[in-house]
Amino acid sequence: MQIEIITALLDKEDLPGTPEELAVLGTRIEELMRMNGKQWIIDHRQQLIREWEFIVQRAVIRRDGEQGKPADSSVEGT
Numbered sequence: 001m002q003i004e005i006i007t008a009l010l011d012k013e014d015l016p017g018t019p020e021e022l023a024v025l026g027t028r029i030e031e032l033m034r035m036n037g038k039q040w041i042i043d044h045r046q047q048l049i050r051e052w053e054f055i056v057q058r059a060v061i062r063r064d065g066e067q068g069k070p071a072d073s074s075v076e077g078t
Contacts, residue, residue, distance in 0.1 A: 001026035009038070010045045016056045024061050025052055 006026055007013050015022065029048075033041055041048070055061060 001030050009041050010049055011042075012045075012049055015049075016053060021056060021061050 003015075003022055003026070006022070006029055007015060009029060015025070017025065029041060032048075
C-alpha cells in the first residue's frame with residue numbers, strides 16, 4: 001500500500017519510521033482493511049497511530065526483517 005493512501009486513511013502526514021518500517025505498516029493496514037473494512041481503519045485511526053508510534057519508538061521491527069523482539073534481546077541458558 002502506498003504511503004499516500006496510508007496517510008490519507010490515518011489522516012496523518014508525518015508518520016514516523018523508515019521506508020522499510022512504513023512498508024510493514026502498509027501491509028498491516030491492508031490486512032486490517034480486508035478483515036474489518038475501510039471504515040474500521042478510519043474509526044480506529046488514533047489507536048492505530050499510537051500503536052505505530054510505540055512500535056517505531058521501541059524498534060520492534062528490526063532491519064534484518066526479524067520482528068517481534070528487541071534488537072538486544074537474548075535467551076538465557078542457551
